Amino acid sequence: MLERMGNYFSNWAHKYMPDPMIFAILLTILTYILGLIFTKTTWFGMILDWYKGFWVLLKFGMQMCVILVTGYALATTAPVQKFLRWLAGIPKTSAGAAMLVALVAVIAGLINWGLGLIVGAIFALEVGRQGYLNNRKFHYPLLVAAGYAGLAVWHGGLSGSAPLLVATKGHFLAKDIGIIPVAKTLGSPLNITVLIVMLIVIPLVMFMMAPRDESKIETISPALCKVGEDTGTPKSEWTFADKLENSVILSWIIGLGGLIYIFYYFGKHGFSLNLNIVNFTFLIVGIILHKRPIAYVRAIADGVRGCAGIILQFPFYAGIMGMMKFSGLVAVIAGWFVAISNATTYPVFTYISACLVNIFVPSGGGQWAVQGPVLVKAAETLHFSIPKTIMAMAYGDQWTNLFQPFWALPLLGICGVRARDIMGYCIALMFIGIPIYIILLLLF
Numbered sequence: 193m194l195e196r197m198g199n200y201f202s203n204w205a206h207k208y209m210p211d212p213m214i215f216a217i218l219l220t221i222l223t224y225i226l227g228l229i230f231t232k233t234t235w236f237g238m239i240l241d242w243y244k245g246f247w248v249l250l251k252f253g254m255q256m257c258v259i260l261v262t263g264y265a266l267a268t269t270a271p272v273q274k275f276l277r278w279l280a281g282i283p284k285t286s287a288g289a290a291m292l293v294a295l296v297a298v299i300a301g302l303i304n305w306g307l308g309l310i311v312g313a314i315f316a317l318e319v320g321r322q323g324y325l326n327n328r329k330f331h332y333p334l335l336v337a338a339g340y341a342g343l344a345v346w347h348g349g350l351s352g353s354a355p356l357l358v359a360t361k362g363h364f365l366a367k368d369i370g371i372i373p374v375a376k377t378l379g380s381p382l383n384i385t386v387l388i389v390m391l392i393v394i395p396l397v398m399f400m401m402a403p404r405d406e407s408k409i410e411t412i413s414p415a416l417c418k419v420g421e422d423t424g425t426p427k428s429e430w431t432f433a434d435k436l437e438n439s440v441i442l443s444w445i446i447g448l449g450g451l452i453y454i455f456y457y458f459g460k461h462g463f464s465l466n467l468n469i470v471n472f473t474f475l476i477v478g479i480i481l482h483k484r485p486i487a488y489v490r491a492i493a494d495g496v497r498g499c500a501g502i503i504l505q506f507p508f509y510a511g512i513m514g515m516m517k518f519s520g521l522v523a524v525i526a527g528w529f530v531a532i533s534n535a536t537t538y539p540v541f542t543y544i545s546a547c548l549v550n551i552f553v554p555s556g557g558g559q560w561a562v563q564g565p566v567l568v569k570a571a572e573t574l575h576f577s578i579p580k581t582i583m584a585m586a587y588g589d590q591w592t593n594l595f596q597p598f599w600a601l602p603l604l605g606i607c608g609v610r611a612r613d614i615m616g617y618c619i620a621l622m623f624i625g626i627p628i629y630i631i632l633l634l635l636f
Contacts (some may be wrong), residue, residue, distance in 0.1 A: 194620075198401030199408075202333070202616030209612040212501060212597040212604075216508040223515045223552055233519040245514015246507050253506035255467045257499045260602040262474035263310035264495030265488060267318070269481035276315065280322040286409055287402035289319050289330045294338035294395040301342020302349035302387065305556075306470050308342025313603040315339060320412035320607075331403050332412040336607045337617035338398045340600055343593040344621070345390050346556075347586035348383050350463075353556035354564070354586050364561070368568055369578050376579040382636040383583055389628060397621050416608045437486035443479050450476030498605020509598055513553050522549055522562040530570040538576050539584040539633040542567055546588025547626075554598040559589050580636075587629050594622035 210218075220242070227238045266272055279296075283289035293316050301308025316339030323330035347353065355377035357363050363371075377383065403409050427438075436442065454473055482488040516522045529545035530538075546563065553559045563585060571581040593599050595618065597611040604611060 194397060194400035194624075195402065195404065197624075198334070198617050198620045199403070200616075201620040205612045205614075205616030205619065209615050212601060212611050213505055213508075215597055215611075216505050216512070219512055219552060220508060220515075223512050223521070227515055227519040227521050230524045231519045231521050238515055238519060241515045241518035242511045243514070244518055246511040248514070249506045249510040252467075253502055255471060256502050256506070256602060257496075258471045259306050259310055259467065259474065260498055260502070260605060261492050261495035262471055262478055263314060264498070264606055265491035266474050266478040266481070267314040268491050268494070269478060271481055273318075276318040277322055280315070280319040281326065283319065283323075283330075284328060285402075286323075286329060286331045286334070287399045287404075289323060289328075290334045290338045290402050291395040291399035293319055293335050294341045294398040295391070297339050297342040298345050298391055298394055301344075301346045304351045304470060305343065305346035305349070306351075306467050308346055308349075309599065309602055310474075310606075312339035312342045313606040316603075317412075317416065317607050321417045324412050324414065324417050329406055329409045329411055331409045333410055333609060333613040334398065334402055334617050336603065336609050337614040337621075338395075339607070340594075340603055340614065340618060341394050341398070341621075343599045344394065344590055344625075345387070347590040348378065348387055348390075348583070350378070351466075352378055352586055354560040354582050354589075357557065357560060358582060365564060365568055368565075368572075372579055372582070377582050377586075380579060380583065380636075382580060382632065385636065386583075386587065386629070386632055389632065390625075393625065393628065394621065397624055398617075401617055401620065413608065437489075438484045440483050442485055443483055443488070447476055447480035450479070495606070498602065501601040501605060505598070505601060509554060513555065513558055516549075516552050517558075517562045522553065523566050525549060526563050526566040530566065533570065533574065535574045535576055536634070538571065538574055539580055540630050542581055542584040543588040543629055543633055546585040547592045548588075550589045550592045551596050554593065554596050556586070556589050560585065580633075584633055587633075591622060591625060591629065594618040594625075 209215075224238050224242070227233050227241070228235060233241065267276065283292050293312070296315050297308055297312030300311035313336075316335045320330055320332045320335050322328075355374055358365065358369065358372045358377070359374050361371060430438065450472065454469075454476065457469055478491070479485070479488050482491060525548060526545050529541040533541045546559065549559055549563055553562065567581050567585055568578060571578055595615070597604075597615060600611060600614070604614075
C-alpha cells in the first residue's frame with residue numbers, strides 16, 4: 193500500500209510540482225493576495241513589506257552556500273570517501289538503501305539541522321553511486337527523498353530553534369513565560385516519544401515505498417558517479433606557482449590554526465553547534481584531508497554548482513516572510529486556529545497552524561518570532577502548558593518541510609535532481625506522519 197502511495201504522489205509531483213523558483217513566485221503572489229484580504233495593509237504597503245524582508249536572509253543564504261560547498265568538498269576527500277563507500281556498500285536492495293539513508297539523515301538531523309541537511313544529501317549521493325558501481329538497482333529519487341528526512345525531525349533535536357531560544361536568558365518572551373529549560377521541551381516525555389517513533393517510522397516508510405518492480409527503478413545518472421579527478425600539471429613540470437598550489441605544508445599551517453580554534457570552541461561551549469562552527473569545521477577538516485590547496489579549490493569549484501537555487505530563491509522567501517510578518521498576516525492565521533481551540537484540541541490546532549505557516553515562513557526561529565506571541569497568549573488563556581505549546585509549534589514547523597522545497601535546495605544541488613523527482617515521496621511521508629503527531633499530542 194505504501195509503495196502505491198509513494199508512486200501516486202511521485203507521479204503527481206512529476207505532473208504538477210514546478211521548479212522551486214516557480215513555487216516561490218506563486219507563494220509570493222498568494223501571500224500578497226491573502227495580506228490584502230485579511231489584513232488592513234494596502235496594496236502598496238504589502239509591496240513595501242515585501243521589499244523590507246527581501247534581503248534579510250543574505251547572511252543566512254551565504255551560510256547555506258558555504259555549508260553546501262564545504263560539506264561537498266569534505267565528502268570528496270579520500271578518507272571520507274572510503275568510509276562512505278563502506279557504509280554505502282551495506283544495503284543490497286533498493287528498499288534497504290532507502291531505509292539506511294533515512295536513518296542516517298534523521299540521526300544527523302537530530303544532532304544539528306545543518307549537519308542533517310548536508311550529511312543526508314552526501315550520503316544519498318554516495319549510496320546511489322555505490323549502487324551503480326556495484327550493479328545494484330537503487331531507486332535514486334527515493335534515496336534523495338530519504339536524505340531530506342533530517343529536516344523533518346530537526347526541531348525536536350539538539351538544534352531546535354524555539355526550545356533553545358526560550359531556554360536563553362533575555363529571550364523576547366521572557367517577561368511573559370520566563371526561562372523554560374530544555375528538559376521541559378526537548379527532554380520531555382512527549383518529545384522523547386516523538387523522536388523514538390519517528391526514528392522507526394521514517395526509515396520504515398522509506399523502506400516500504402521502494403519500488404519492487406525493477407522496471408520502475410530509476411538509478412543514478414552515470415554522470416553523477418564521476419568523482420572529481422585531478423587534472424593538474426604533472427609534477428615533473430611544476431613551476432614555483434604550481435609548487436605553492438600543491439604545498440601540503442600550507443594546508444597544514446592553515447589547518448593547524450583552524451584546529452586550535454575548533455578545540456578551543458568546543459572546550460568552552462561544549463557540544464553546542466551552530467552554522468558558523470559547522471561550516472568552519474567542514475572547511476578546516478576539508479583543507480587538511482585534501483592535503484593540497486589546489487585540490488581543495490577544485491573540490492569547492494565542483495560543489496559550488498549547486499548554489500544557484502539558494503542564491504536566487506532565498507531573497508524571495510525572505511520577501512514572503514516580510515509580508516507575513518509586517519502585515520500581521522501570520523498572527524491572523526494563528527488566531528483562526530486559536531479561536532476554534534479548547535484545552536484538549538489546542539496542541540493539535542497549534543501543530544496544524546504551524547504546518548501551514550511554515551509553508552510561508554520556512555524558518556524555525558523566524559516562525560517562533562512571529563507566531564510565538566499569539567500561541568503563548570492563547571495557551572495562557574486556556575491554562576495550557578507552554579512547553580507543550582512550543583513543541584507542538586516545533587513539530588508543525590519541521591513537518592511541512594516535506595512539502596516546502598525551500599530547505600531541499602542544497603540537497604537538490606548536491607544530488608543533481610529536480611524537486612519534482614523527490615517531493616512526491618516526501619509528501620507521502622508527510623501525510624502518513626500527520627495523524628501520528630496528532631495522536632501523540634493528544635495522548636501526552
